[in-house]
Every structure is written in structure tokens, then in C-alpha cells.
Amino acid sequence: MALSEGIAKLGSVFLAASAQTGGAAVLLCSVAKRLVPPRFDREELRRCLLSMGYQSLGIILATAFVVGIILVLQAYVFIDRYGLRSQLGWGAGFVTIRELGPVLFALMFSGRVGAYTAAELGTMQVTDQVDGLRCLAIDPISYLVVPRVLAMIVSLVCLTIIGNTMALLSASLVGDVLLEVEQHTFWGALLERLTPWDYLTSVLKAGLFGGIIAVTSCYYGLSTSGGAPGVGRSVNASVVASAVAIFVVDFFSTFVAG
Amino acid sequence: MVRIENASLSFDGVEALRGVSLHVPRGVLLGLMGPLGCGKTTLCRVACGLESLDTGQVLFDGVDITTVGPAERRRAYRRCGMQFQNDALFEHKSVLENVGYPLERLTEQSAAEIRGRAMERIAMVGLFGTENRLPNELSGGQRRRVAVARACVTDPELLLCDDPTAGLDPVTSRRILDMIAGIRYQARNTVVVISSDVLGLMSVSEQIGLLWDGKLVAHGGPAALWQDSQPKVRRFLDDAQLPLGGGF
Numbered sequence: 001m002a003l004s005e006g007i008a009k010l011g012s013v014f015l016a017a018s019a020q021t022g023g024a025a026v027l028l029c030s031v032a033k034r035l036v037p038p039r040f041d042r043e044e045l046r047r048c049l050l051s052m053g054y055q056s057l058g059i060i061l062a063t064a065f066v067v068g069i070i071l072v073l074q075a076y077v078f079i080d081r082y083g084l085r086s087q088l089g090w091g092a093g094f095v096t097i098r099e100l101g102p103v104l105f106a107l108m109f110s111g112r113v114g115a116y117t118a119a120e121l122g123t124m125q126v127t128d129q130v131d132g133l134r135c136l137a138i139d140p141i142s143y144l145v146v147p148r149v150l151a152m153i154v155s156l157v158c159l160t161i162i163g164n165t166m167a168l169l170s171a172s173l174v175g176d177v178l179l180e181v182e183q184h185t186f187w188g189a190l191l192e193r194l195t196p197w198d199y200l201t202s203v204l205k206a207g208l209f210g211g212i213i214a215v216t217s218c219y220y221g222l223s224t225s226g227g228a229p230g231v232g233r234s235v236n237a238s239v240v241a242s243a244v245a246i247f248v249v250d251f252f253s254t255f256v257a258g
Numbered sequence: 259m260v261r262i263e264n265a266s267l268s269f270d271g272v273e274a275l276r277g278v279s280l281h282v283p284r285g286v287l288l289g290l291m292g293p294l295g296c297g298k299t300t301l302c303r304v305a306c307g308l309e310s311l312d313t314g315q316v317l318f319d320g321v322d323i324t325t326v327g328p329a330e331r332r333r334a335y336r337r338c339g340m341q342f343q344n345d346a347l348f349e350h351k352s353v354l355e356n357v358g359y360p361l362e363r364l365t366e367q368s369a370a371e372i373r374g375r376a377m378e379r380i381a382m383v384g385l386f387g388t389e390n391r392l393p394n395e396l397s398g399g400q401r402r403r404v405a406v407a408r409a410c411v412t413d414p415e416l417l418l419c420d421d422p423t424a425g426l427d428p429v430t431s432r433r434i435l436d437m438i439a440g441i442r443y444q445a446r447n448t449v450v451v452i453s454s455d456v457l458g459l460m461s462v463s464e465q466i467g468l469l470w471d472g473k474l475v476a477h478g479g480p481a482a483l484w485q486d487s488q489p490k491v492r493r494f495l496d497d498a499q500l501p502l503g504g505g506f
Contacts, residue, residue, distance in 0.1 A: 131308050132346035135339070136363050137332040 020241070024219040030141045031149050031215070039139075040146035048147050052113045053155030057162070063108050064163035067100060068092070068170030076178060088181045089189035092171040097194065097202045101164040103250055106209035109156050110242040114217040117148055118238035121221025122231040130222065140222070149214040156210030157203055164202060201257050208253065209246050216242045259284040259448045260305055260416060265314035267300060274300040276472040277314070282465075284415075287442050287449045289463030289480075291456055293494065296469040298452045299343060302418045305450065306338040307331055318416075336364055339414035343421050345405040347393040353380060354389040357407045364412055379407040383437055399430040406434065410441050417442070419451045423458065431455045435462045456498040460484075468494060 034040060071092050079088055121144060124130050130140050168190065175181040220238040224230045260282045267275040274297045282288050282305075290298045303309045304316055307323045315322045323334045339360070347356050358376035361367055367375070380389050383403040393401055402422050410417050419438055423431035435453065439462040442449045453459040460466060460480040468476040468483065470490045476483055483491065 127344050128342040128346035129348060131303075132340075132342060132348075134308060135306060135335055136360050137335040138363055 020219070023223060024215050027141075027145065027219045027222075028211075028215050031146050034139075034142050034146050039142050040150070041143045042147075044143060045147035045150055048151030049155060052148075052151050053158060056109060056112055056155065056159060059108060059112060060105055060159045060163045061166050063104065064101070064166035065170045067096070067104060068167035068172075069174050071095060071100070071167070072171045072174040072178065079179060085179055085181045086185055087189055088175050088179065089172070089186035089191075090193040092175070092186075093168060093190035093194050094198065096167045096171070097164050097198055099250075099254070101167060102160050102202050102205040102209060103246060105160050105163045106156060106206065106213065106246050107243060109152075109159065109210070110213045110217075110239055110246070113152060113155070114213040114242050115235050115239050117152075117214070117217040118221040118224075118235045119231055121218060122224035122234040125222055125224045126227055126230060145218045145222070148218055149211065152214035153207050153210035156213070157206045160202060160206035197257075201253075204257075205250065205253055208249055212245045212249060213242045216245060259286075259319065260450075261315075261317040262301070262305065263315045263317065265301070265304055265316070266312050267304065267309060268312055273472050275304065275311075275314075278469070278472070278474045280467060280474055280477060282416075282448055282450060284448055285446055286465055287439060287451065287463050288465045288467060289459035290450060290452045290467045290469065291454070291459055291494075292469035293497075297472045298469055299420050301469065302340070302420050302450060302452060306340050306416070306418055307334055308340075336412075337415045338418060339409035339412060339416070340418040341402075341405045341409040341420060341422055343424060345393070345401045347401060347404060347408070349393050352390050352392055353385065353396070353404050356393065356404055357411055360408060360412050376407075376411060379411045380404075382441070383407045384433075399426050399434070402426065402434060403437070406438060406441070410445065410447075413445045413447065415447055417445075417447055417449045419449065419453075421452045421454065423453045423455045428455070428458075432458045435459065438462070456495070470494070 072088070075088065075091060079085055079091075084091075121130075124144070130144070133140050133143060172181075172183055172186040175186055176183055217238045220234040220241070224234040226233070260280075262278060262280045265275050265278045266273070278297070278301060280301070290301065292298055300309060304311060307316065311324055314324075316324050318334050318337070321330070321334070323331055326334070348359065351359065354373070354376055357379050358372045361372045361375055365372075377386075377389065380386060383406055385400060385403055385407070388396065388400065393404065396404065402424075406419060406422055409419065417438075422434050422438065426434065431453075432455070435451070435455065435458045438449060438451055451459060451463070460483070463480060465478065466476070466480050466483045467474055468491060475488060475490050476486050478486075484495070486492070
């Protein structure tokens with residue numbers, strides 16, 4: 001009995017996860033359909049870029065600054081023990097640009113922008129504002145979802161580039177002060193050993209994560225039901241699903257891209 | 259104008275509409291009433307194409323909007339204005355922007371024309387002076403008025419008002435119903451109003467539809483409804499505690 005109940009529970013969890021993944025995939029197809037030819041609200045895109053990208057700059061810069069410092073503080077012992085000071089720039093750059101930067105900034109972005117989007121669309125859904133748009137012959141996907149998806153992808157790519165730069169700047173400063181690794185040694189090692197593919201991987205990952213956060217938050221927002229508690233559930237589900245998806249995609253992309 | 263034929267619709271196994279057939283002629287103000295959860299809002303949403311039926315048809319001037327493509331359906335939307343049960347105001351837009359928004363999206367009018375038209379509607383619903391406020395700075399009654407003003411700003415051929423009097427005191431409730439009747443008188447459009455203010459609704463409507471458990475149990479003039487001897491109609495009117503005699 002307990003076994004069958006366990007299997008039934010597992011089955012229902014699998015079915016729910018499949019339904020949600022399928023729903024998000026359908027939404028993604030709907031977005032893609034409206035991109036060729038472009039059919040979306042440009043004013044809403046401008047508003048989203050401002051609120052999602054520009055206004056997230058502060059939190060990303062602060063995170064990046066601390067990440068750079070922590071990176072050097074953690075590496076300090078080993079760098080010192082094995083006499084690898086000349087490679088600090090390469091180490092910090094590789095870890096930040098290839099892995100830590102895109103994932104960490106995506107998680108911060110998901111917490112700030114993804115959660116806000118799920119709450120905003122969820123509230124619009126439960127207060128009939130989405131139906132209000134339909135009644136005005138406005139397609140909610142073109143008006144609400146496409147601008148948010150584009151804005152999140154563009155914003156996260158830009159924020160990741162800026163954040164990576166800030167993290168490396170703070171790492172080079174702390175390296176200079178604590179380990180006496182001169183600036184030109186740090187940047188020389190970084191620029192010499194990192195390849196264009198490393199930078200491209202960072203940008204591709206950021207774009208991918210931006211798309212994941214956008215589609216997940218819009219999907220959960222638009223499928224909200226059950227009033228204010230429903231909005232809370234949507235925000236929660238959106239943040240958790242985005243984080244899980246980011247880690248899964250990061251694993252596979254690292255596996256594929258090396 | 260609008261003809262709903264044999265409309266049935268279920269949500270998660272719960273039947274919201276069960277074979278409802280209703281004809282709303284052009285220029286008529288139809289009051290829809292019935293107990294809570296009887297399918298009034300669903301019927302309104304079906305009438306303007308927001309819900310797809312399990313079976314049945316919604317004919318808008320003879321065209322079945324349940325079977326047409328998205329473009330034709332959007333054209334049908336443009337001919338409808340709907341005031342939603344919980345207002346559905348855009349919270350980041352001011353009263354003026356909310357009311358002017360349908361004109362901005364659906365017409366080619368200039369900004370000055372849109373502003374003029376929106377201000378006219380705002381004044382019509384008695385909210386002159388509140389045009390720069392945000393919806394969260396308004397009372398419940400004022401929000402309803404803004405929602406009605408927005409729904410009718412384009413002079414839609416079919417205006418659907420989903421419980422514009424919900425949660426309001428009797429005086430405000432009656433004022434809003436009178437205001438809707440006034441809008442209909444001016445614009446000469448077809449109006450469907452849902453309200454729990456039975457007496458108020460019967461006093462402004464030319465036709466009344468009574469829904470009960472997803473079925474249309476009565477449809478006709480207010481006086482005819484008052485004379486109706488069906489047990490469900492009698493029970494509903496008794497529960498509504500109308501004054502003896504009714505006056506219709």
C-alpha cells in the first residue's frame with residue numbers, strides 16, 4: 001500500500017512537472033511566433049529595459065564587487081602556498097567569466113526581476129487586467145510577454161558583462177593589496193590565457209539564463225489563480241523553478257562547451 | 259445584436275452554463291441576475307468572446323465568434339466594452355490614462371482628441387478632478403465609475419458591465435446603475451448589466467434574465483418577471499426581499 005502510494009505521488013509530481021514544462025514550452029513557442037515578423041509593444045520593451053536592466057545595475061555591481069574580493073580571499077592560501085601569484089588573473093578570470101559570474105548574476109536577477117515579473121503578471125491575471133487587454137483587442141503575449149522576454153535576455157547579458165568586469169576589477173585590487181600581485185601581472189595573465197570562446201561562453205550562458213528566467217516567470221505569472229495567495233505561490237514557484245533550471249542548464253552547457 | 263445559442267461550459271467538471279440560449283436585441287438594456295455562482299459572469303465573458311464554449315454558439319450580428327479566427331475575434335472584441343467585476347484598472351496608469359487607453363489602442367485619434375474624449379467620460383461618471391489620481395487613491399465606488407468610463411469610452415456597440423454595484427452602498431449602487439442607463443440612452447448601444455441590486459436593476463432594465471444553476475430560467479420584461487410563478491423565480495425574488503407589490 002505504502003509503495004503504491006509512493007509511486008502514485010511520484011507519478012503526480014512527474015505529471016505536474018511535465019505539465020508545467022510543457023506550458024512554459026508552449027509559451028516560448030508563442031513568443032518565438034511573435035518575433036518573426038516582430039509583433040510586440042516597443043514602449044513596453046523600453047519600460048522593461050529600464051526597470052529590469054538599468055535599475056538592476058546597483059545590485060549586480062555590489063554583488064560583483066564582493067564576489068571579486070571573496071574569490072581572491074579564498075584563493076589566497078593556495079596561491080601563496082604553491083607560488084602561483086602570476087596566475088591569479090587567469091584563475092580569477094576563468095572562474096568569474098566562465099562559471100561564477102553568469103550563474104550568480106542570473107540568480108540575483110531571478111530574485112529581483114523574475115520574482116517581480118511573476119508577481120506583476122500574477123496580479124494582473126487575478127484582477128482581470130489580462131482579460132481587460134484581450135477585450136481591447138490587445139494580444140497579452142505580444143504586449144506583456146515578448147517585451148519582458150527580450151528585455152530580460154538583453155539586460156542579463158549586459159549586466160553579466162558589466163558584473164564580470166566589476167568582479168575582476170575588485171579581484172585585481174584585492175590581489176594587489178593582499179598578495180602584492182601587480183595590476184599588469186594580473187591583467188596580463190588574464191588576457192593571455194583566456195580565449196575568445198571563454199568570453200563568448202559567458203555571454204551565451206547569460207542570454208540562455210535570461211530566457212529561462214523570463215519564460216518561467218511569465219509562465220507562472222500568467223497561470224496564476226486563487227487571488228493573493230495564488231500570486232505568492234506563483235512567485236515562489238517561479239524563483240525555485242528558475243534556480244533549478246539555471247543549474248541544470250549550466251551543467252549541460254558546461255558539459256557541452258567544456 | 260447578440261444571440262447565444264445552447265451555450266454549455268464546464269470548469270474542472272463543474273458546469274457553469276447548461277444549454278443557455280439568450281437573444282439581446284440591438285439597443286436594449288438587459289439586466290442579468292441570479293444567485294451567487296449561477297453563471298452570470300461566465301455568460302458575460304462568453305458574450306464578448308473571453309471564454310470558449312464546450313458546445314453552442316455566440317452570434318455577434320449573425321457571425322459565430324466561437325469559430326472565427328483570431329483576427330475576426332479581435333474585430334469582435336473591438337465592438338465590445340467590458341467592465342470587469344474587480345475593475346481591472348491598470349494600477350500604474352492614472353484615471354485619465356486608464357480611460358483614454360482603449361482610444362489609444364483602438365483608434366487613430368490624436369493625443370488631444372483622446373484626452374478630450376476621456377475627460378468627457380470622466381466628467382460623465384462624476385469624477386471630474388480625479389483624472390490625475392492613481393486607481394489606488396480612489397474609493398471602491400470611484401474605481402467602478404472609472405471602470406465603466408473606460409468600458410464605454412469607445413462607444414462600443416455592446417457594453418457589458420459585470421456587477422458594477424458589488425460591495426457598494428444602496429445610494430452609490432443606484433447612482434451607478436442610473437449612470438449606465440444614461441450612457442446607454444446617449445450612446446444608443448446594447449448594454450448587459452449584472453447586479454445584485456435587484457430592485458435597482460429591475461428599475462433601469464428593459465429586459466431581465468434570471469440565471470439559476472447555469473440555466474436561464476426566465477427572460478423578459480421586469481413586469482413579466484414579477485408576475486412569473488416559477489418556483490425558482492419566486493424564491494429568488496423573495497430572497498431578494500423586494501418591497502411588496504414590486505411596482506412594475
